[in-house]
Amino acid sequence: MVKNKKRIAVTVVCLVLAVIVFIAAALGVTVVSLWANEISTVTSFKHLKQRNDANNEGSVYSMKVSGGFYFDDFLKQGGASNDKQLINFITNKITKGLIKMDIGETDIGCSSFTAVTPDGDVLFARNYDFAKTNVCMTICEPGDGRHKSFSTVDLNYVGMDINSDVDGLMNKITCLASPYAPLDGINDAGVSCGIYMSYQGGGAEDGTVATNQQDADKMNITSTTMLRMVLDYADDVDEAVELIKQYNLHDSANTSFHYMLADASGKSAILEWLPENGTDATDNDGAARKLVVTYNTDSSYDDLRGTADFKYQWLTNFIVNGHESYYKDNEEAKQGYDRYEHIYNRLRLSDGVVANEKTAMQILAEVGRRSWNGGGGCTVHSAVYNLTKKTVLWVANENYGDRTAYFSYSFETGKLSNFQA
Numbered sequence: 001m002v003k004n005k006k007r008i009a010v011t012v013v014c015l016v017l018a019v020i021v022f023i024a025a026a027l028g029v030t031v032v033s034l035w036a037n038e039i040s041t042v043t044s045f046k047h048l049k050q051r052n053d054a055n056n057e058g059s060v061y062s063m064k065v066s067g068g069f070y071f072d073d074f075l076k077q078g079g080a081s082n083d084k085q086l087i088n089f090i091t092n093k094i095t096k097g098l099i100k101m102d103i104g105e106t107d108i109g110c111s112s113f114t115a116v117t118p119d120g121d122v123l124f125a126r127n128y129d130f131a132k133t134n135v136c137m138t139i140c141e142p143g144d145g146r147h148k149s150f151s152t153v154d155l156n157y158v159g160m161d162i163n164s165d166v167d168g169l170m171n172k173i174t175c176l177a178s179p180y181a182p183l184d185g186i187n188d189a190g191v192s193c194g195i196y197m198s199y200q201g202g203g204a205e206d207g208t209v210a211t212n213q214q215d216a217d218k219m220n221i222t223s224t225t226m227l228r229m230v231l232d233y234a235d236d237v238d239e240a241v242e243l244i245k246q247y248n249l250h251d252s253a254n255t256s257f258h259y260m261l262a263d264a265s266g267k268s269a270i271l272e273w274l275p276e277n278g279t280d281a282t283d284n285d286g287a288a289r290k291l292v293v294t295y296n297t298d299s300s301y302d303d304l305r306g307t308a309d310f311k312y313q314w315l316t317n318f319i320v321n322g323h324e325s326y327y328k329d330n331e332e333a334k335q336g337y338d339r340y341e342h343i344y345n346r347l348r349l350s351d352g353v354v355a356n357e358k359t360a361m362q363i364l365a366e367v368g369r370r371s372w373n374g375g376g377g378c379t380v381h382s383a384v385y386n387l388t389k390k391t392v393l394w395v396a397n398e399n400y401g402d403r404t405a406y407f408s409y410s411f412e413t414g415k416l417s418n419f420q421a
Contacts, residue, residue, distance in 0.1 A: 035096075036066075036067075037066040037067030037069075038066075038067075038094060038095075038173075038176055040066035040067075041063060041064065041065050041066050041067075041176060042169070042172045042173060042175075042176065044062075044063055044064040044065075044066075045061060045062075045063045045136075045166075045172050045175060046061060046062050046063070047059060047060075047061055047165070047166075048060045048061060048062055048137075048407070048418060049396055049404065049405065049418075051134070051165060052397075053132070053163075055397070056131065056132040056378055056397075057132060057378075057396070057397040057399075058132050058133045058134040058135065058162060058380070058397075059134045059135075059165050059166070060134075060135055060136075060137070060396045060407075061134065061135070061136040061137070061155070061166060061175075062136060062137045062138075062139070062416055063136050063137075063138050063139070063175065063178060064139045064141075065138060065139065065140040065141070065142075065178070065179050066141075067142065068142040068143065068144060068146065069094070069140070069142065069176070069179045069180075070089075070090075070093040070094065071142065071146075071179065071180075071228060071229075071232060072144070072146075073089075073093065074089055074093075074180075074225070075219075075229065077089070078219045078220060079219050079220045079221040079222070079225065079247060080220060080221065080222055080225070080250075081212075081220035081222075081248070081250045082222070082250060083222065083252055086180065086222055086225065087100075090176075090177050090180060094176050094177070095173065095176075099170070099173055099174070109129040109130075109196075109197060109316070109317045109335065109336060109369070109377070110126065110127055110128055110129050110194065110195075110196045110197070110316070110317065111126070111127040111129070111314075111315070111316050111336065111339050111340075111343060111364065111367045112124070112125060112126040112127070112184075112194050112196065112260050112314065112315045112316075113125050113312060113313065113314035113315070113343050113347060113360075113363070114262050114266075114268045114296070114312050114313050114314070114352070115312055115347065115352050115353065115354045115360055116266065116310050116312070116352060116353055116354075117353070117354060117355065117356055118353060118355070120388065121386050121387075121388040121389060122190075122262065122263075122264055122265075122266050122310070122386075122387040122388050123354065123357060123360050123384055123385065123386055123387065124186070124192035124194075124260075124262040124268075124384070124385040124387055125360045125361070125363065125364055125382075125383070125384045125385075126184045126194045126364075126382070126383050126384075126385075127364050127367060127368065127369075127379045127381075127382050128152065128154070128183055128184065128379065128380045128381050128382075128383075129369045129377055129378065129379050129380070130154065130156075130377075130378065130380050131162070131377070131378050131380075132162055132163070132378060132380075133154050133155065133156045133162040133380055134154075134155040134156070134160055134162065134165070134166060135152055135153065135154055135155060135380055135381055135396070136152070136153045136155055136175065136178055137150065137151075137152055137394065137407065137409070137416060138150070138151050138152070138153050138178050138179060138182065139409070139416065140179055140231075140232075142232060146232040146233060147187035147188050147189055147191075147231060147232055147233070147234075148187065148188040148411060149182075149185050149186065149187040149188070149231040149232065150185055150186055150187075150392055150409050150411075151179075151182035151183070151184065151185030151186075151227075151228075151231060152182065152183055152184055152185065152381055152383060152394070153178040153179075153181050153182055153183065154181070154183060154380065155175060155178070157181040157183075157224065158174060158175055158177040158178055158180075158181055159174055159177075160174070160175070179228060180224060180225055180228060181224045182224060182227050182228055182231065183195055183224070183227070184227075184383060185227070185231050185385075186231075186385040186387065186390065186392060187230075187231045187232070187234070188390060188411045189234070189235045189236070189263070189264070190263055190264030190387040190388065190390055191230065191231070191234050191235070191236060191237070191240060191261070191262070191263045191264075191387070192261070192262050192263075192385045192387055193227050193230045193231060193240065193259060193260070193261050193262075194227075194259065194260050194315075195223060195224065195226075195227050195257050195258075195259055196257065196258055196259070196260070196315060196316070196317055197253075197255055197256065197257055197317050197335070198256045198257060198258040198272065198317060198318060198319050198335075199255065199256060199317055199318065199333065199335045200256035200274075200280065200283055200319060201256060201280065201283040201284055201286070202280070202281070202283065202284050208254075208255040208256050209255075209256065209283060209284055209285070209286045210250075210251040210253075210254050210255055210256060210286045211249050211250070211251045211256050211257070211273040211286040211289050212248075212249075212250050212251065212286045212287050213248035213249055213250070213273070213286070213287055213289065214248060214287045215248050218246060218247055218248045219246060219247050219248070220247060220248045220250055221247040221248070221249065221250065222250050222251075222252045223249065223250070223251050223252045223253070223257045224252060226244060226247065226249060226259070227259070229243055229244075230243065230244070230261065236263040236264075236265065236267070237261045237262065237263045237265075237267045237268065237269050237295075238267070240261050240269075241261070241269060241271070241293055244259075244271065244291065245291060249273055249291075251286070256273070256286070258270060258271060258272040258273070258315070258319060259271040260313065260315045262313075262387060263387060264387040264388050264390075266296075266310040267295065267296065267297065268295070268296045268312075268313045269293050269294065269295045269296070269313075270293070270294045270313060270315055270320055270321070271291060271292075271293055272291075272292050272294070272319045272320070272321050273286075273289040273290065273291055273292070274289055274290060274292045274319060274321060274322070274326070275288055275289055275290075276288070276290060278326070279325065279326055279327070279328060279329050280326055280327050280329055280330050280333050281329040281330060283326075292321050294313075294320060294321045296311040296312065296313045297311065310352065311352070312347050312351075312352030314340065314343045314344055314347065315340070316335070316336030316337070316339045316340040316343075317335035317336035318333070318334040318335050318336060318337060318340070338372075338373060339367045339372065342366065342367055343363060343367060346363050346366070347363075357384040357386060357391075357393045358393075360384045361382060361384050361393060361395065361400065362400075364379075364382040364384070365382070365398065365400045368382070368398045368400075369398075370398050378397065378398070379397070379398045380396075380397060381394060381395065381396055381397070382394070382395045382398070382400075383395075389410075390410070390411040390412065391408065391409065391410045391411070391412075392407075392408060392409040392410075393406070393407075393408055394406070394407045394408070394409070395407075403419040403420065404418065404419070404420055406418070406419035407419070
């Protein structure tokens, strides 16, 4: 009898253990099926370059995003008109509502230009100026007709502390929001885009005014998700502009942005949201602004390059379309005008022709914020995108003389490489 009871007890224990194992396995399969792409993305998160707090340098990371990160669904629902709506969408989709995610705000100042090499390669160069922060080179391959892309994300935008590294599983999970916050990038069609603060509205004393269009016939989109849309869906500059025209722009950082686009054909454009017949002193209603596109092929650029196949453009942090009249009440509000003039003077000497990506990077170095005009700022990253060859040359924190701070990426090979010393 005792042996039978023991046998029964062992059998019960085995059955209980079997049920537990079965439930755990079932849960494991469910977790993997629900979050397979997210798990793959988090495991790809790599720490590429250590921070240097003494020199106000954050860390550099990379991440390869698996799957489509629900961006098709984001656009189908009509986008978002503010960061709260965007955060709710990301939280509900990516973490199924279990982990709250974040999209932060920051003030930035940047420089950019297009150029061409003697061999005809079209280049798009960009400085991201801010302060010490962590950044992530984010590679997306969503499939389903969307373009593969390389972009740079300031992880402060997704809620990461600028003064510490991205450690721990929860922080890495939060970085899954990164595809929604690109600041510049290139796709495999050779289309590049960058976002820049334009500091518009009310003059310097009254601060800037955010663009928040309210056309009821259009869908809504935030500043960084507009850039993501371009990288994922645009085959060229014209297609990018047509996509953007379908949306109301809602600036994410309670300020004003403008954009620069370029493609492998050599066409580029600056996109600005301007008041009709207004000036900086009267530009106090972001809802009243209209999209104005200035192409490098416009007549105003005829004196910049004397050939029909390429004219260069450049941009910093003030509006360029009609800037003489817009800032007539407050010339001091033209943020970055000194950098704008320096880039122009460098490019016009050679009609926008530079020897190669390194030469373009040198121009970016000259307007780096650590040394420019007495210093006091920081260029977090510099990128030169070759739109013809679909390659990237990328440098962290103005370390132009340090090979360990250089990275390259090629769509042909799919490899992100570090120039080790």
